Amino acid sequence: MTHPDFLWRNPDPRPAYDVVIVGGGGHGLATAHYLANNHGITNVAVLERGWLAGGNMARNTTIIRSNYLWDESAAIYEHSLKLWEGLSAELDYDLQFSQRGVLNLAHNLGDVREGRRRVNANRLNGVDAEWLGPEEVKKFCPVVNVSGSARYPVMGATLQRRGGIAKHDHVAWALARSADGHGVDLIQGCEVTGFEITSNRVVAVRTSRGRIAAGKVALAAAGHTSVLAAQAGLRLPLQSHPLQALVSELLEPVLDCVVMSNAVHVYVSQAHKGELVMGAGIDAYNSYGQRGGVHVIEAQMAAALELFPIFSRVRVLRTWAGIVDVSPDASPIIGRTPVDGLYVNAGWGTGGFKATPGSGWVYADTIAHDRPHPLAEPFALERFTTGALIDEHGAAAVAH
Numbered sequence: 299m300t301h302p303d304f305l306w307r308n309p310d311p312r313p314a315y316d317v318v319i320v321g322g323g324g325h326g327l328a329t330a331h332y333l334a335n336n337h338g339i340t341n342v343a344v345l346e347r348g349w350l351a352g353g354n355m356a357r358n359t360t361i362i363r364s365n366y367l368w369d370e371s372a373a374i375y376e377h378s379l380k381l382w383e384g385l386s387a388e389l390d391y392d393l394q395f396s397q398r399g400v401l402n403l404a405h406n407l408g409d410v411r412e413g414r415r416r417v418n419a420n421r422l423n424g425v426d427a428e429w430l431g432p433e434e435v436k437k438f439c440p441v442v443n444v445s446g447s448a449r450y451p452v453m454g455a456t457l458q459r460r461g462g463i464a465k466h467d468h469v470a471w472a473l474a475r476s477a478d479g480h481g482v483d484l485i486q487g488c489e490v491t492g493f494e495i496t497s498n499r500v501v502a503v504r505t506s507r508g509r510i511a512a513g514k515v516a517l518a519a520a521g522h523t524s525v526l527a528a529q530a531g532l533r534l535p536l537q538s539h540p541l542q543a544l545v546s547e548l549l550e551p552v553l554d555c556v557v558m559s560n561a562v563h564v565y566v567s568q569a570h571k572g573e574l575v576m577g578a579g580i581d582a583y584n585s586y587g588q589r590g591g592v593h594v595i596e597a598q599m600a601a602a603l604e605l606f607p608i609f610s611r612v613r614v615l616r617t618w619a620g621i622v623d624v625s626p627d628a629s630p631i632i633g634r635t636p637v638d639g640l641y642v643n644a645g646w647g648t649g650g651f652k653a654t655p656g657s658g659w660v661y662a663d664t665i666a667h668d669r670p671h672p673l674a675e676p677f678a679l680e681r682f683t684t685g686a687l688i689d690e691h692g693a694a695a696v697a698h
């Protein structure tokens with residue numbers, strides 16, 4: 299991702315800020331944008347150890363949807379989707395947000411029951427959702443193989459028409475430009491290496507560019523959150539895994555929606571430029587290396603060919619991985635921590651791109667008022683001791 303540097307300043311860190319955000323990915327930048335825009339808090343630094351949005355923000359496959367199962371998830375992801383619907387205008391930047399529809403295919407009776415149940419749950423929550431039979435799937439997405447002789451026959455699909463994709467680099471640049479325009483310091487090449495905590499209150503961060511005092515510190519470090527939290531003495535229920543994706547060579551327009559399949563285990567869309575974009579689940583082991591096993595990529599391609607035999611001669615252009623932070627219930631962790639003034643926004647795992655504006659909105663509000671935003675409240679760290687888990691393994695499934 300090449301940076302259009304003219305979109306923001308490149309300041310040196312100042313000795314102190316009201317709020318220090320750790321991590322200059324989509325969530326950190328969105329938090330800075332909404333702290334300034336919604337709460338007038340601008341004495342803020344975003345500290346990024348690499349370059350802005352060089353982590354998962356640059357590596358994700360950009361699927362946006364809000365059709366999660368549980369009320370709490372539907373509320374926060376739908377809030378995010380509504381923000382997406384006005385975000386290009388709000389940021390005055392073409393984010394290439396394309397509501398082309400997200401299909402989730404059902405290949406067996408279990409899938410059908412789960413899909414129909416999710417459609418009903420979504421509708422009760424005001425989230426647009428439809429159930430399509432195989433012929434309707436074919437009509438909506440002609441290149442899907444719905445033939446009865448397929449190894450995994452398509453027995454129907456859920457459809458969220460308002461779901462789709464956006465261009466992630468544009469999203470990052472637009473949020474960065476907005477935050478910078480409000481006076482937020484975006485500081486690249488600045489790694490947070492520790493925290494100063496006095497009487498259980500965080501007072502400063504130690505960084506590769508010196509000590510920076512902070513009234514409040516907000517973690518937005520995705521796959522590296524548990525490492526950071528450990529430096530503050532906190533053990534978080536997160537596991538870091540590689541998540542891989544791949545793109546094909548450029549093709550003429552052939553696929554104008556997003557297709558996901560949990561059973562076959564792949565999802566495919568076509569980027570604005572023309573590449574087919576594919577991914578699936580995480581690599582099984584814990585790792586911080588931004589690469590993964592070749593067999594996982596092979597399985598993704600095999601699964602894609604089950605659904606789309608017409609792609610059999612398409613060549614792979616490149617593959618990559620990002621490190622995702624997975625929580626036990628496949629839901630995020632947002633809110634305060636046991637250390638005063640230290641906040642956490644993590645655990646978005648394989649599906650946090652879609653939440654970028656919604657997460658930034660509720661996190662900024664939580665930080666500004668030092669209490670959870672109502673949409674964030676169910677996602678507090680305490681749920682792992684109370685047992686009030688929000689199990690989205692089904693809706694997250696093939697992820698994204």
Ligand SMILES: Cc1cc2nc3c(=O)[nH]c(=O)nc-3n(C[C@H](O)[C@H](O)[C@H](O)COP(=O)(O)OP(=O)(O)OC[C@H]3O[C@@H](n4cnc5c(N)ncnc54)[C@H](O)[C@@H]3O)c2cc1C
Nearest residue numbers: 321323324325347353354355359361490620649650651652
């Ligand atoms: C292959 C892949 C496909 C995906 N597909 C989708 C999808 O289709 N839809 C979807 O909704 N989500 C998807 N995701 C998930 C999504 O990308 C993430 O949930 C989301 O990007 C995480 O938030 P972020 O953008 O802030 O993370 P990041 O961009 O990773 O930002 C975190 C930043 O913190 C920085 N950092 C870490 N440690 C420190 C430190 N000590 N000091 C300073 N900075 C630090 C990192 O360098 C990084 O830039 C996908 C992820 C991957 C890897």
